Amino acid sequence: MKYLPAIAAVITLLPLPVKAATFLINERAALGGNDAVDWGSLGKVFNPSAPDFSVFLPNSFSTTSQGGLGLDINIALTNNRQITPPFVFQTLPSPGIRSNFAQGDFVLFGGIDPTGFIPLPPGTPDPGTKGNGGPFSISFTQPIFGAGTQIAVDISNLEVETFITAFDNVNNLLGSFSVLSTSSLALDNSAVFLGIRSDTPNISRLVFSSSAPQFGLAINQVSIIAVPEPTYTLAILVFGVSGAVLKLRQRS
Structure with missing residues (x-):
């Protein structure tokens, strides 16, 4: 029993979780993700040159990250019946779908009103086409440290405010x-x-939105800071200290 204070002192020196301080990250590299979701993995990509409406997505669906993390995606319903369901497209030069994501990116898009689409001559400012601006909600089956994505709104040359909001597992x-x-x-x-990033794995849901919800919202690959596989450092340390104590007692 006389060795218990020493064991307690060793354990006390181990770092303990600190109060979460969630903060903004504005570069993918700075996020330091160890997992990701690429929307091309859904296997349903809309091709404007050969439209196939079977690739449209429901407003709520589930997928799995590259690291095996489950995600539930919910895109808010719109009251405009002319707007298509959500879909994934690959941003490419004309006749593909252009955007200001990187060429070749797979993009999750809220939907668009095709009746309002007007082809424009090159160089003509885009007035925007009505669409589903979300919000997009992404829930994680296991809390994470952080996540982020590039985001765009389907209207050119107009500055809009885009938002990210994080919630824990009890909302x-x-x-x-x-x-x-x-x-x-x-x-x-x-x-x-x-x-967005936290110093503890307490983020269970993220919501993406914009100040112009009448225009379609789009996001590309979601980078995630997932909780790594559990380690047993503490258990091994305690076991090792206990073993040393036992040997000392046997010798004495």
């Missing part, structure tokens, strides 16, 4: 941030990155 608000952004058709990877 407590953890933090909300926004950035101003401008979309375009430049295929130049200029879509802003909007991420």
Whole structure:
């Protein structure tokens, strides 16, 4: 028993979780993700040159990250019956779908009103086409440290505010941030990155939205800071210390 204070002292020196401080990340590399979801993995990609409406997505669906993390996605329903269901497209030069994501990116899009689409001559400012601006809600089957994605709104040359909001597993608000952004058709990877990160794995749901919900919202690959596989450092340390104590007792 006389060795228990020493064991307690060793365990006390181990780092303990600190109070979460959720904060904004505005670059994908700075997020430091160890997992991701690429929307192309859904296997349903809309091709504007050969439209196949069977690739449209329900407003609520589930998928799995590259690391095996489950995600539930919910895109708010719209009252405009002309707007298509959500779909994934690959951003490519004309006759593909252009955006200001990187060429080749797979993009999750809320939906668009095709009756309002008017082809424009090159160089003509895009007035925007009505669409489903969400919000997009992503719930994780296991709490994470953080996540983020590039985000765009289907209207060019108009500055809008885009938001990311995080909640824990009992729906407590953890933090909300926004950035101003401008979309375009430049295929130049200029879509802003909007991420959030916490110092403890307490993020269970993220919501993406914009100040112009009448225009379609789009996000590309979601980078995730997932909780790594559990380690047993503490258990091994305690076991080792206990073993040493036992040997000392046997010798004495």
